[in-house]
Structure formats: structure tokens, C-alpha cells
Amino acid sequence: MSSHADVKHLAMDEYTRAESAANVIRMQLSQKPHLGLPEIAVVLGSGLGSFADELADPIAIPYGSIPNFPRSTAIGHAGRMVIGKIGDLTVAAMQGRVHQYEGYSSREAAFPVRVLARLGVKSLVLTNAAGGINPLYGQGALVLLSDHINLQGTNPLNGPNDDRFGPRFPGMSEAYNPGFRRIAQAAARELGYELNEGVYAALSGPSYETPAEIRYLRTIGADLVGMSTVPEVIVARHMGVEVLAISCVTNMAAGLSDGEINHEEVLETGERVRGTFLALLTAILPRIAAEAK
Ligand code: HPA
DSSP states (O other): OHHHHHHHHSSSEEEEEHHHHHHHHHHTTTTGGGGGSSSSSEETTOOOGGGGOOEEEEEEEEEGTTTTOOOOOOTOOOOOOEEEETTEEEEEEOOOOGGGGGGGOOOHHTTHHHHHHHTOEEEEEEEEEEEEESSTTOOTTEEEEEEEEESSSOOOSSOOOOHHHHHHHSSTTSSOOOOHHHHHHHHHHTTTOOEEEEEEEEESSSSSSOOHHHHHHTTTSSSSSSSSHHHHHHHHTTTTTTEEEEEEEEEEETTTSSSOOHHHHHHHHHHTTTHHHHHHHHHHHHHHHHHHH
């Protein structure tokens, strides 16, 4: 990109940047007109990206070819959007996201959600790898988020509000759609297990927590800890997009088990629950999309 284009890029407001990213995706999709536009999107967290390979008749769009899109640098994040079918439903799957610890602002980390909403996505399923604080959870458990605590020290809506996106002061009392959670619970039960629900505390990372920080998080009501998801939830709710979020407890949080937490363990656990996770997502996406209509 020339320096002239860079200046122009900086001058563009976020709405225009989201619209131009959405336009490039629409153009790619026009190569397969039968796909139509996605109604639902899923963001795949660390070690959970393989769901995108399940989509039929896919188009894969690398983040690098979508204007204004942030690039993921974390290991375990492929960095592309795959749009394809589950049955009759068109799904956009984001293989990888960016995080605050990569040097992005909360606003930048949530930009892909702006683009998905501009594409027409009405419901969003966010997934992540998280540390388990609630001792009832075991390693590998899938947990639905019922609420969150934002401890990232920032908010993606900081700065001037663009009323075309949503209101200045959006409510967060029901950020995690209760009907979607009931659908997920029912789907898990049909697959032979119960899903727990819990409160997710978002920290900036990238260092894992200390045992003292985990005791503090437990005291303030957190069941899970992670470094993502919350900016995306806030931006989705700002735009009226309905949210379901699922954590995979890839490790027990610091001080709750022996030894140091490491990213390899996080990826390995993601890999271990892969079958369960894929089956759950495949069962719930069509039902959630139907509920959102
Ligand atoms: N802490 C924060 N983020 C995480 C963890 C953790 O223990 N595991 C996976 N993501």
C-alpha cells in the first residue's frame, strides 16, 4: 500500500472501514451465488479452529486479503474467514482472532465483529480457550458463558460513538442470550452430557495469572479466565447482534493444579475435545439461527 493510501486509510471512519471490508467479502461470495450471505458467524478460539473444515462448499478468505482486517499472530490461529454451509445454513467461521496482548486495541480486536454485523450476521457464537477457576470444572470441560467481568482495562467502545453502529451506552444485562443458552444445553443433553454455565473474567494477558490473582478472581465471582471474547461481545451487543459464548477449559487456572500453565497444554486440550466441540457446534448453529429469525 502506498503512503498516500495509508493516510486515506487512517482518515476513514470505522463504519466506512467495516463497510469496505464487508464489500470485499460480498464480492468473494458472489463467486458462489448459491451460498448467499451468512446469517450466523462463529469465532474459533485457540486450538478450536478445525470446525471451519466441517463447512460444505467453503470459500476461504485470508484476513490479509480483507481490507482493514487485523492479522492474528498467535500460534493456533490460522487467520482466515471460511464461509460455507451446514445443511441449508450459511455460516461464517473465523479461524483465529486477534488479542489485546498482540498490541491491538480493544476496538481493533473487535473490528471483525463490526464487519460480520455489516454483512448481515444476526447471531454470533464466540469460542475460546480459558483457564478454569470454578473447581467443579475439569480440564476439557465446555462451559457456556452466562456473564463476564471486563478486567482488560479498556472497552472497545471507548472514543466517539458512531450512532450508525449503535447507542452510546449499550446495556449488558443480558449480553449472553438466555434462549441460545437453553438451545445449547438441550443440544449437549442430546449428545449425552450437561453443559456448565459460568462467569468469564477477561484479562489482557499475555502472562498467565498468578495464584493470588486467581484467588481474587474467584472472590469477585469469576468461574473462568481468559484473554479474549469480551471486546467482541460488547461490540456485538452494541450492534444488536445476539451472542452465545463457549469456553473450553483447557487448563485449571494458576494455583489450582501443579506445574506451570503453558500454551502447548492449551492447544493440546483443544485438540482432545475436538470431536465433542465439533458435534456441539454443528448441533446448535442451525437451531440458534432459526431462533434468531
Ligand atoms: N488464563 C488465561 N487465559 C487462558 C488460560 C488461563 O489459564 N488458559 C487458556 N487461556
